[in-house]
Amino acid sequence: MLLVVVAVLIVLAGVTRYASGVSRIVAFVFATLALAGVAWVVSMSIEQVGQRLGPAMTGVLQATLANLPEFFVVIFALGAGETVIAQTAILGSILVNALLVLGLVIIAGATRASDGVMRFSPRLPNDTATLLLVASFMIVLIGLTHSAGDAASRHTETISI
Numbered sequence: 001m002l003l004v005v006v007a008v009l010i011v012l013a014g015v016t017r018y019a020s021g022v023s024r025i026v027a028f029v030f031a032t033l034a035l036a037g038v039a040w041v042v043s044m045s046i047e048q049v050g051q052r053l054g055p056a057m058t059g060v061l062q063a064t065l066a067n068l069p070e071f072f073v074v075i076f077a078l079g080a081g082e083t084v085i086a087q088t089a090i091l092g093s094i095l096v097n098a099l100l101v102l103g104l105v106i107i108a109g110a111t112r113a114s115d116g117v118m119r120f121s122p123r124l125p126n127d128t129a130t131l132l133l134v135a136s137f138m139i140v141l142i143g144l145t146h147s148a149g150d151a152a153s154r155h156t157e158t159i160s161i
Contacts, residue, residue, distance in 0.1 A: 002044070006037035039069045067093055091138045098131035 050058025077085040
């Protein structure tokens with residue numbers, strides 16, 4: 001049933017993208033729902049395969065394949081020459097994985113603790129700080145590339161013979 005719903009969302013996203021007279025917001029909503037559906041199918045598939053392979057291999061699969069829909073967004077955006085979309089998709093992936101998911105894991109761990117005290121490895125705050133630093137660096141890097149402009153392009157007429 002889930003695959004049918006995702007397939008319908010993908011078809012609707014394609015139709016609304018190329019149909020004339022359809023609002024871009026409607027096309028965006030269907031594309032977002034289709035992408036979320038694909039991510040859900042990938043997640044469920046990884047869990048089903050992981051039941052046969054064990055927890056270690058499931059972790060490897062989740063680490064490599066969980067961001068597959070975001071990877072496709074970046075590839076298609078770069079193919080269309082939309083570098084800003086590709087950069088923001090990567091940045092959004094880092095922020096979601098580093099901050100939102102990790103924060104939800106910490107909250108879920110704290111609520112499940114039997115004595116009300118969550119115990120975790122001392123590495124967790126260091127890893128979280130490192131991920132936050134990488135995310136902040138990406139934001140600064142994208143901002144610098146946009147504000148700096150392309151200085152070399154102004155001199156192509158002067159240098160070319």
